[in-house]
Amino acid sequence: MSDHLTRKELKQDNVAQTVGATFGFLTTHRPQIIRYGGAALALIVVVGLGVYYRNYTRDARQLALADAITLQSAPVGAPPQNGGVSFPTEAAKKEGVVKAYTKLFADHAGSNEGYLAEYALAAMDVDAGKLADARKKYSDVAAGADSNYASLAKLALAEINFAEGKNSDAKSILKELGDKPTDLVSKHQVDFTLARGIMSTEPAEARKLLIALAETKSDISQSAVTALGELPPQ
Numbered sequence: 001m002s003d004h005l006t007r008k009e010l011k012q013d014n015v016a017q018t019v020g021a022t023f024g025f026l027t028t029h030r031p032q033i034i035r036y037g038g039a040a041l042a043l044i045v046v047v048g049l050g051v052y053y054r055n056y057t058r059d060a061r062q063l064a065l066a067d068a069i070t071l072q073s074a075p076v077g078a079p080p081q082n083g084g085v086s087f088p089t090e091a092a093k094k095e096g097v098v099k100a101y102t103k104l105f106a107d108h109a110g111s112n113e114g115y116l117a118e119y120a121l122a123a124m125d126v127d128a129g130k131l132a133d134a135r136k137k138y139s140d141v142a143a144g145a146d147s148n149y150a151s152l153a154k155l156a157l158a159e160i161n162f163a164e165g166k167n168s169d170a171k172s173i174l175k176e177l178g179d180k181p182t183d184l185v186s187k188h189q190v191d192f193t194l195a196r197g198i199m200s201t202e203p204a205e206a207r208k209l210l211i212a213l214a215e216t217k218s219d220i221s222q223s224a225v226t227a228l229g230e231l232p233p234q
Contacts, residue, residue, distance in 0.1 A: 061104075061113040068100035068117065098124065115145035119153060131160055151177055151185040155193060162197035170197055188213060188220050196227060203231055 071085060076093055079086040087093035098121065105117040122137035138160070141153035154173050161170035171194065178190040195209035210231075213224035 061108045061111055064100075064104045064107070065113045065116060068097065068104055068120070071097050071100050072120075094124075110144065112146065112149065115141045115149050119145075119149065119156075122153075122156065126156075126160070131164065135160055147180075148182045148184045151182040155185055155189070158193060158197065167198065167201060170194075186218075186220075188216060188218050192220050192224060192227070195224070199227070199231060207231055207234075 071093070074085040074087060074093065076087050076090055087096060101117040101120050105114050105121065108114040108117070118137050119141050122134040122141070125131070125134035125137065135157065138153040138156045142150045142157060144150075145153065154177055158170040158173040158177075161167070161173065174190050174194050174197075177185055178187050181187045181190070191209050192213055195206040195213070199206045207228065210224045210228045214221050214228065
């Protein structure tokens with residue numbers, strides 16, 4: 001995601017690519033060091049007067065999401081040369097971003113945009129070490145959002161479980177995801193998360209998974225190679 005995104009650019013963004021990039025960041029780091037990543041914006045083309053009002057309402061939600069993402073992408077310090085939002089401090093930025101996503105969630109709970117806002121807030125809870133709060137939000141997204149966004153939340157829940165030593169619970173979630181991959185969470189990504197989660201407790205199994213992933217030449221193969229370097233020598 002660029003440092004400054006206009007609403008027009010956000011409307012042209014591809015939802016799978018954007019959320020997929022966020023996923024990649026989440027799965028490459030332990031939950032305690034996850035940094036808040038971007039949510040995705042999906043716009044629906046108006047296809048008839050019969051759905052005009054519904055799409056108008058949806059567009060209002062999506063513009064609110066675009067505003068929140070713009071705040072998240074805003075620099076700290078001097079404003080961008082081409083104009084736009086900036087914040088004097090990191091604390092001020094965090095406060096502004098949290099406020100924007102909290103309002104979006106409160107105003108549009110139950111919508112895709114509302115669930116994306118809740119997902120973003122959960123990621124910030126993880127960043128702050130508030131794993132119980134994050135778990136509650138991720139669980140809500142996992143239970144109520146569509147299959148794609150729910151799968152991202154479930155993946156995050158698996159990482160929290162690994163971080164808290166609840167490996168059995170994490171593996172159960174990952175098995176479910178691996179059996180039913182989505183557009184945003186592939187079987188390769190599930191296997192990578194499992195490998196990362198068991199590196200300290202089952203290094204031999206983690207090595208097997210990572211070697212197999214490294215050989216796939218997929219979008220996650222390089223991450224697998226890097227993770228292999230973190231394993232203790234055989």
